[in-house]
Amino acid sequence: MRTLSDVPTVALLAVGHLLHFELGVAYEIFGNPPREATEGWYDVFLCGAGPVRIGPFTVEPDHGLDRALGADTVIVPACADVDEPLPRELVETVRAAHAAGARVASLCTGAFVLGAAGLLDGRRATTHWAHTDELSARHPLSEVDPDVLYTDNGSVLTAAGKAAAVDLCLHLIHLDHGAAIANSVARRLVMPPHRPGGQAQFVATPIQTTGDHKLAQLFAWAQQRLDQPLSVTDLARHANTSPRNLGRQFRSVIGQSPIQWLLTQRVRRAQELLEATDESIEAIALATGMGTATTLRRQFKRTVGVPPDSYRRAFRSARPA
Known part of the structure; x- marks a missing residue:
């Protein structure tokens, strides 16, 4: 003090x-x-x-x-x-x-x-x-x-x-x-208690999913399949290119690798489900392609800065009982 x-x-x-x-x-x-x-x-x-x-x-x-x-x-x-x-x-x-x-x-x-x-x-x-x-x-x-x-x-x-x-x-x-x-x-103020500054900004930077750039169609395709175990090879195959060339395109358009982008989308989807549903952490892990609750908790905390349970308590959307 x-x-x-x-x-x-x-x-x-x-x-x-x-x-x-x-x-x-x-x-x-x-x-x-x-x-x-x-x-x-x-x-x-x-x-x-x-x-x-x-x-x-x-x-x-x-x-x-x-x-x-x-x-x-x-x-x-x-x-x-x-x-x-x-x-x-x-x-x-x-x-x-x-x-x-x-x-x-x-x-x-x-x-x-x-x-x-x-x-x-x-x-x-x-x-x-x-x-x-x-x-x-x-x-x-x-x-x-x-x-x-x-x-x-x-x-x-x-x-x-x-x-x-x-x-x-x-x-x-x-x-x-x-x-x-x-x-x-x-x-x-009806706010959560004081949060430490090192915590991540809760809204992940959005990535354009529409428009005329060369990855827009791939973004939309992948976001509809986040519950599946997509790999860089899967993304490259759908984009009709090689994994190496796809990596260059991702870094040119959004400054991230395909794997980094895919993980960000999975975490963002998990945020949405935590806010708007009563699904268990295990169910959300499956719905976002994380596989297990342990993986979801680890990746979510690394990206967002707090565990998914804490995020749900603080930022859950209000709904009628």
């Missing part, structure tokens, strides 16, 4: 075109103390340089950006479009706040602001899986990890998309106030 001042301060930066979910989540979590937190909760400031567009809304920050320079924690919400130029005053504020000793955390694509401020160089980082390649390309000195919920480098933290923003906020509360308070906030 961190050593806190009597009233630790959190500055939420509202500059440029933002996504409302991440900003709203941070304000909800840090701005509303749980009953168990009798003292020393956060003083939250919304800081900006004037009215800001957040989704369909326009918000007037209650403090200027200079207020963030004395904050204990600075939160950078998600940018709506990573291809838009980043506001210079936002980048400079983040850089100056970190230099002044603030803990700086980005939510989703807010990581691009941290990168522009030079805070990701030599550090691990993440963002929404759809933007990790672009983040890595822009900031090659950073180790961008597309497979985690969030990263914690001490004074610089980054979260993946949407729900992972909640996880990072809960992680900060865990550091500041302990596990019991963090779990109390999670209960109020």
